[in-house]
Amino acid sequence: MSPQDIQLLITALGSVLALVALIVSRPKLHPLLALLVVSVAAGLLTGMPLDKVVGAISSGAGKTLGAVGLVVALGAMLGKILADSGVTDSLANAILDRASRRMLPWAMAGVAFVVGIPMFFEVGLVVLLPLVFGVARRLEAEQQGTGSAYVYVGVPVIAALAAMHGMVPPHPGPLTAIATLKTNVGATMIYGFIAAIPAIVLAGPVYGTFIARRLAVRPDDALVAQYAPDGASEHAARSVHRKLPGIGLGVLAALAPAVLMLLHALGEVLLPRDSALLHVAAFVGHPIIAMLLGVIFAVLVLRPGQPEAVRKALGDSIKPVANVLLIIAGGGAFQQVLTSAHVGDAIVHLSHHLPVSPLLLGWLVSMLLSVSTGSATVGIVGAAGLLAPLAESGSAVNQPLLALSIGCGSLFFNYANHAGFWLVKESFGMSMGEATKTISVVQSIVALVGLGMVMLMNLLPPLA
Numbered sequence: 001m002s003p004q005d006i007q008l009l010i011t012a013l014g015s016v017l018a019l020v021a022l023i024v025s026r027p028k029l030h031p032l033l034a035l036l037v038v039s040v041a042a043g044l045l046t047g048m049p050l051d052k053v054v055g056a057i058s059s060g061a062g063k064t065l066g067a068v069g070l071v072v073a074l075g076a077m078l079g080k081i082l083a084d085s086g087v088t089d090s091l092a093n094a095i096l097d098r099a100s101r102r103m104l105p106w107a108m109a110g111v112a113f114v115v116g117i118p119m120f121f122e123v124g125l126v127v128l129l130p131l132v133f134g135v136a137r138r139l140e141a142e143q144q145g146t147g148s149a150y151v152y153v154g155v156p157v158i159a160a161l162a163a164m165h166g167m168v169p170p171h172p173g174p175l176t177a178i179a180t181l182k183t184n185v186g187a188t189m190i191y192g193f194i195a196a197i198p199a200i201v202l203a204g205p206v207y208g209t210f211i212a213r214r215l216a217v218r219p220d221d222a223l224v225a226q227y228a229p230d231g232a233s234e235h236a237a238r239s240v241h242r243k244l245p246g247i248g249l250g251v252l253a254a255l256a257p258a259v260l261m262l263l264h265a266l267g268e269v270l271l272p273r274d275s276a277l278l279h280v281a282a283f284v285g286h287p288i289i290a291m292l293l294g295v296i297f298a299v300l301v302l303r304p305g306q307p308e309a310v311r312k313a314l315g316d317s318i319k320p321v322a323n324v325l326l327i328i329a330g331g332g333a334f335q336q337v338l339t340s341a342h343v344g345d346a347i348v349h350l351s352h353h354l355p356v357s358p359l360l361l362g363w364l365v366s367m368l369l370s371v372s373t374g375s376a377t378v379g380i381v382g383a384a385g386l387l388a389p390l391a392e393s394g395s396a397v398n399q400p401l402l403a404l405s406i407g408c409g410s411l412f413f414n415y416a417n418h419a420g421f422w423l424v425k426e427s428f429g430m431s432m433g434e435a436t437k438t439i440s441v442v443q444s445i446v447a448l449v450g451l452g453m454v455m456l457m458n459l460l461p462p463l464a
Contacts, residue, residue, distance in 0.1 A: 005346035012343045015334075016369065016382060023375075031375055035330030035332040039043035039337045048339035053337065060336025061329040064298045064381075065394055069180035069325050072172045073136060073318055074291035078257070078298055079119040080317035081310070083127045087115075087250030090112060094247055102197055104135060105156040105205035112160030113200060114251055117258050118294070120172075121420050124319060129427060133224055147213040150428055151438060153209030158424060158439055159198045159435050163446045166376060166405060166411040167199075168192035168259060170287050173380040174407045180384035181333060181391045183399035186265020187463040189258065191404050195453035202215040203445035211437055219429040253302055257294035265463075324377060331381025338385055345389060358397045359405045359458060362387050363451050366409030375418075376410035383409065398462045401454050408450030414443040 015038050022034035029037070036057065043053035099107040112133065115312050116124045133156050139149040169189050170176045178188050218224075264285020271278040283289060295314075303310045356364075362383050370379030383406045391399050415436070425435035 002349075006425045008343045008346040011042060011341075012046050012338060012386065014045075014336070019334075019378070019382070031378055032326045032330040035327070035334045035378070039330075039334045042343075043333070043341060045404065046343070048341055052100040052340060056340040057333040057338045060257070060333040060339075062332075063336070064176065064179065064332025065325065065329050067267070068172055068175050068311040068328055071170045071175055071287045072321055072325060072328070074288070074295050075118045075170050075172075075257075076123070076231075076321045077295050077314045078121070078254075078291065079123050080249065080313050081295065081298040081302055082115065082118070082254055082308075084313050085250070085298075087302070088255065090247050090250055095131075095191050096138060101139065103133065104139075104153060105208050108135065108153055109130070109156035109160045109200050109204040111400045112157040113164065113196075116161040116164035117168065117254055118170065120321065120324070122423055124161040124165075124429070125157070125420075125423060128161075132157055133219065137224060147194055148215045149212075150219060151215050151217050152208060152212035152265035154424075154428060155211065155438055155442060156200070156204035159204030159208070159442050159446060160196075161293050162414075162420075162439075162443045163196040163199045163203070163391075166446070167196045167422045167450060169261065170291055172328060173376055173410055174403060175287060176331070177380050177406045178327060178460075180381070180388050181399050181403050182388075183391070183403050184265070184463075185266075186261055186268060186285065187400040188267060188403050189261055189423070190463060191400055191454075191457060193205070193405070194457065195404060195450045198453060199446040199449040202449055203442045207442060207445060215434055217428055217430055217434055217436070217438075219427065221423075223427070223429075241247070244261040249301055253294070254454050256297050257287075260290040260293060261287065284366040285426065290452040297356075319455075327375060327377045328381065331378060331385070335381060335385025335388070339388065343386075351411070356359050357455075357458075358390055359402055359454055360451070362406040363409035363447075363454075366406045367447065368410040370410040371413050371415070376414075379410040380406055394459075398458055400463065401458055405451060405454045408447050408454065411443045411450070412447035414439055415440050 018041065019034055021040045022029045022037065023031055039057050039060075040053060043051075043056060048056070094113065095104070095107045101246055108131075112124065112128060115128060119127065132150070136149040136153045139153070155176075165171050166173055169178060169185055169192070174188060174192060175185075178185055262285075264281045267275075267278045267281035267285070271281070299310055313451065365386060366379040366383035368379075369382045370376045384403070387402065387406070391397055391402055416422070417431070421435060424430070424439040425432070428435075428438075430438065
């Protein structure tokens with residue numbers, strides 16, 4: 001390593017520490033402002049000309065939003081259509097009619113697994129709260145089991161939503177890592193599904209059953225009444241049930257984008273490179289096109305003949321993700337400044353002297369950034385940006401697994417500086433300690449199991 005490499009690495013490390021300090025301590029800047037300030041400072045400290053600093057920030061933000069922003073917005077639209085059309089209620093009816101108490105955590109994890117494919121963690125949790133509270137309230141009424149029925153039913157949902165949010169495209173974190181590392185969407189998605197299943201099982205039904213017996217959590221009565229009203233007649237319940245879409249149709253609408261992307265991945269494995277069918281599969285399996293087709297399909301089959309209502313719903317769906325989009329743009333700017341300053345070259349040189357696997361390094365960097373800043377998105381963007389040159393250097397690293405490892409690291413120990421922590425705490429009426437024993441521990445289990453699965457899958461021949 002040259003003295004210039006050392007200087008660049010010190011600048012990069014200082015930039016990350018400054019980013020953390022600006023967000024978590026005074027002046028507690030919004031992550032977008034902190035990312036832009038640090039981007040400018042990093043560019044100047046590395047000796048970049050002033051016009052190149054501005055150009056790197058602009059191009060980095062634009063490229064990242066172009067690759068990720070449209071998919072995030074379309075994912076929010078799809079999630080809104082699924083919620084407003086009553087898909088969640090259809091699933092609730094099926095669960096309450098068919099599942100025994102012992103199987104309820106597994107059924108709830110399965111529902112969250114499906115609903116969580118197109119939805120962010122926070123959005124998915126808000127959408128599923130009526131289902132969680134309705135199922136838990138019935139358990140309370142039947143006086144089945146000990147401990148908190150809300151934790152018993154809710155932890156599997158939290159685990160599934162967290163795993164899908166951090167591991168599987170088209171969520172913004174994995175998609176950002178994929179775009180930054182320039183790796184394969186289909187392979188990363190397949191790896192993500194494989195890693196998510198054991199993580200959900202251990203952090204959801206298994207841990208949820210263990211911890212629910214030891215907690216007496218119950219949400220505020222007014223909130224329970226709002227999400228799970230009581231006293232409806234059986235006739236009214238059956239009438240509502242008939243108006244809801246079929247379970248199969250709802251699940252198909254939720255899974256449509258993932259199916260298209262998986263078809264593209266299978267086509268790359270099974271079809272010759274010059275096949276016209278492969279080109280079609282690549283087109284419809286591109287994240288933007290797959291999500292666009294998924295939204296159109298959901299509108300046509302779930303909300304037909306309601307143009308004004310659909311238009312309003314789709315417009316409202318964008319508002320909750322505006323903050324995520326801005327952070328993604330700022331992270332792209334930061335990543336581009338580091339790239340333009342050739343910090344990545346210094347990281348590649350350093351990696352040759354470290355005994356740490358790039359997969360573990362990506363997990364650690366993402367975990368540290370996420371825990372420190374309170375943003376999984378910042379953790380993923382920062383780690384992917386720092387390790388992108390290593391992935392492009394020709395080193396023997398499985399890039400889809402690197403993207404997955406970075407996503408898993410961003411999930412570790414979601415605590416008080418994360419919005420999701422407070423959403424869970426306040427929704428379920430938990431104390432700080434109870435919230436730590438649930439969402440913080442759950443997401444840590446998901447992150448660690450995900451890392452373990454990454455290391456195991458790295459022993460097998462790569463998918464791409």
